[in-house]
Amino acid sequence: xxxxxxxxxxxxxxxxxxxxxxxxxxxxxxxxxxxxxxxxxxxxxxxxxxxxxxxxxxxxxxxxxxxxxxxxxxxxxxxxxxxxxxxxxxxxxxxxxxxxxxxxxxxxxxxxxxxxxxxxxxxxxxxxxxxxxxxxxxxxxxxxxxxxxxxxxxxxxxxxxxxxxxxxxxxxxxxxxxxxxxxxxxxxxxxxxxxxxxxxxxxxxxxxxxxxxxxxxxxxxxxxxxxxxxxxxxxxxxxxxxxxxxxxxxxxxxxxxxxxxxxxxxxxxxxxxxxxxxxxxxxxxxxxxxxxxxxxxxxxxxxxxxxxxxxxxxxxxxxxxxxxxxxxx
Amino acid sequence: xxxxxxxxxxxxxxxxxxxxxxxxxxxxxxxxxxxxxxxxxxxxxxxxxxxxxxxxxxxxxxxxxxxxxxxxxxxxxxxxxxxxxxxxxxxxxxxxxxxxxxxxxxxxxxxxxxxxxxxxxxxxxxxxxxxxxxxxxxxxxxxxxxxxxxxxxxxxxxxxxxxxxxxxxxxxxxxxxxxxxxxxxxxxxxxxxxxxxxxxxxxxxxxxxxxxxxxxxxxxxxxxxxxxxxxxxxxxxxxxxxxxxxxxxxxxxxxxxxxxxxxxxxxxxxxxxxxxxxxxxxxxxxxxxxxxxxxxxxxxxxxxxxxxxxxxxxxxxxxxxxxxxxxxx
Numbered sequence: 057x058x059x060x061x062x063x064x065x066x067x068x069x070x071x072x073x074x075x076x077x078x079x080x081x082x083x084x085x086x087x088x089x090x091x092x093x094x095x096x097x098x099x100x101x102x103x104x105x106x107x108x109x110x111x112x113x114x115x116x117x118x119x120x121x122x123x124x125x126x127x128x129x130x131x132x133x134x135x136x137x138x139x140x141x142x143x144x145x146x147x148x149x150x151x152x153x154x155x156x157x158x159x160x161x162x163x164x165x166x167x168x169x170x171x172x173x174x175x176x177x178x179x180x181x182x183x184x185x186x187x188x189x190x191x192x193x194x195x196x197x198x199x200x201x202x203x204x205x206x207x208x209x210x211x212x213x214x215x216x217x218x219x220x221x222x223x224x225x226x227x228x229x230x231x232x233x234x235x236x237x238x239x240x241x242x243x244x245x246x247x248x249x250x251x252x253x254x255x256x257x258x259x260x261x262x263x264x265x266x267x268x269x270x271x272x273x274x275x276x277x278x279x280x281x282x283x284x285x286x287x288x289x290x291x292x293x294x295x296x297x298x299x300x301x302x303x304x305x306x307x308x309x310x311x312x313x314x315x316x317x318x319x320x321x322x323x324x325x326x327x328x329x330x331x332x333x334x335x336x337x338x339x340x341x342x343x344x345x346x347x348x349x350x351x352x353x354x355x356x357x358x359x360x361x362x363x364x365x366x367x368x369x370x371x372x373x374x375x376x377x378x379x380x381x382x383x384x385x
Numbered sequence: 386x387x388x389x390x391x392x393x394x395x396x397x398x399x400x401x402x403x404x405x406x407x408x409x410x411x412x413x414x415x416x417x418x419x420x421x422x423x424x425x426x427x428x429x430x431x432x433x434x435x436x437x438x439x440x441x442x443x444x445x446x447x448x449x450x451x452x453x454x455x456x457x458x459x460x461x462x463x464x465x466x467x468x469x470x471x472x473x474x475x476x477x478x479x480x481x482x483x484x485x486x487x488x489x490x491x492x493x494x495x496x497x498x499x500x501x502x503x504x505x506x507x508x509x510x511x512x513x514x515x516x517x518x519x520x521x522x523x524x525x526x527x528x529x530x531x532x533x534x535x536x537x538x539x540x541x542x543x544x545x546x547x548x549x550x551x552x553x554x555x556x557x558x559x560x561x562x563x564x565x566x567x568x569x570x571x572x573x574x575x576x577x578x579x580x581x582x583x584x585x586x587x588x589x590x591x592x593x594x595x596x597x598x599x600x601x602x603x604x605x606x607x608x609x610x611x612x613x614x615x616x617x618x619x620x621x622x623x624x625x626x627x628x629x630x631x632x633x634x635x636x637x638x639x640x641x642x643x644x645x646x647x648x649x650x651x652x653x654x655x656x657x658x659x660x661x662x663x664x665x666x667x668x669x670x671x672x673x674x675x676x677x678x679x680x681x682x683x684x685x686x687x688x689x690x691x692x693x694x695x696x697x698x699x700x701x702x703x704x705x706x707x708x709x710x711x712x713x714x
């Protein structure tokens with residue numbers, strides 16, 4: 057049994073979206089999945105009843121509070137021990153759930169995960185990874201917002217976290233790792249990028265693909281692309297916005313539906329396919345979704361969470377990080 | 386008469402592309418423009434002859450060398466005083482030209498401009514601005530690569546440089562200035578972004594529009610968007626690559642030509658329209674183009690250079706920068 061705790065109070069469409077997402081995930085699953093909806097029991101029971109009754113393997117875990125978007129994430133986690141985020145993560149710590157999924161405050165999920173699940177040994181800072189479509193295969197971009205500044209050693213840790221993730225979850229046996237930068241040459245970029253290039257290149261456990269410039273992202277010629285959370289966040293949000301706008305314009309131009317000959321474009325622009333960004337480097341499985349996620353994206357995130365549990369990725373990460381040769385910091 | 390010196394040795398298609406671009410710019414102009422092609426005289430005369438003879442107001446200025454892409458820009462400018470970039474910029478310093486346009490090494494044009502034209506008073510570091518299409522009107526994004534790291538005061542200088550540029554060249558009387566960041570709130574981002582937000586907000590000479598997240602770039606709800614040259618470079622190159630790929634896929638899907646109903650998409654994705662990024666903060670007019678620029682983009686850059694000269698933007702910038710109240714740095 058794989059038990060996914062789902063934040064039923066987080067996201068613009070809560071609690072309706074999480075309830076529908078849970079229902080859809082369970083309907084598709086072959087019987088191994090269990091979803092624990094975490095939130096206000098009364099409102100959740102009403103929502104479940106209204107949407108057709110409680111399916112098997114869906115249960116409700118009471119959480120009295122919700123973290124609001126305008127709260128300081130770290131403070132919210134400490135001051136609201138009964139928030140759906142804190143309760144959901146605590147279920148995992150206490151062995152009552154295997155994973156946590158939330159479309160609520162990303163900052164609070166991150167702060168809560170570090171506090172309640174802890175970081176893996178060798179990880180200074182967890183990172184948020186986002187699976188980004190390209191003209192070739194999707195790649196994992198990280199960090200996309202957990203850390204606005206990074207040191208070279210953090211980028212190396214991100215490289216390891218990302219490489220194991222795409223190996224275990226995307227099935228890429230020897231992932232190529234790129235470093236997002238302003239030029240191809242090793243000496244390009246700021247001091248952090250130059251030093252990170254050097255660390256990544258001399259790490260025999262990584263298949264380093266060198267610096268990747270902005271216009272190469274879309275080519276998909278690496279599997280993992282590491283960067284600081286500032287540039288990663290800007291690039292990810294920018295990509296999503298262009299993608300959404302181009303697809304909307306195409307649909308509008310053809311009267312509502314995308315033309316069959318434009319499906320190739322949708323493939324490189326469609327985010328909802330992926331839905332759910334893993335928080336990597338914590339001692340557990342935590343997946344964050346956009347606040348505006350539709351049920352389909354949250355359902356996919358539940359699927360990603362279950363897959364992460366099934367793959368045993370947390371153990372894999374621990375093993376890999378232990379084997380990281382100690383390096384000058 | 387407006388005299389534009391054009392680097393005839395820079396860019397992937399040199400010297401054919403610059404010669405064709407010069408010819409096109411002169412053909413369209415009403416008689417006020419003069420183009421000085423800077424490069425190897427023999428090869429240029431042959432190219433001019435082959436392309437139909439020398440038009441009026443086109444002349445050749447000899448430069449014995451070219452800066453190669455793999456050279457260190459600063460070193461190349463110092464060690465090659467007879468490069469087309471150095472000669473072209475020197476023409477402007479000596480009053481024999483009013484502007485310089487190059488599709489050669491951006492780094493060398495920047496280093497050369499600082500060395501040979503000098504920076505404007507009050508400017509610590511010049512910035513490269515790029516006019517970026519959006520769903521509304523185009524905006525000026527800067528810096529897109531001159532400075533991989535910036536301090537808050539640099540971002541404030543970029544804001545002033547950008548605001549005057551869009552006022553004089555895009556005709557926007559009170560430009561809104563945004564700060565590219567990972568969140569809307571003033572406290573979001575790294576230390577530089579937080580301090581820059583504060584500087585920009587308290588600058589009465591600027592119309593500050595606040596932080597702009599990655600997904601808001603495309604909305605065009607500011608006219609000038611400031612950022613460090615690392616993130617600006619990544620975003621610009623990423624945008625160009627997506628734009629190129631989507632337009633290519635659309636053309637392919639409709640058998641070569643863009644469908645009329647897709648012109649709205651092209652409008653937000655078409656870079657060649659703009660062609661030519663100003664180097665702002667130097668005491669003169671210098672416009673850089675992509676190395677891969679087609680003649681149309683270089684022709685547009687010549688037009689931008691002429692317009693910059695006509696607008697008297699360098700004087701405007703000097704006046705504005707002088708009026709910048711001294712602030713804590």
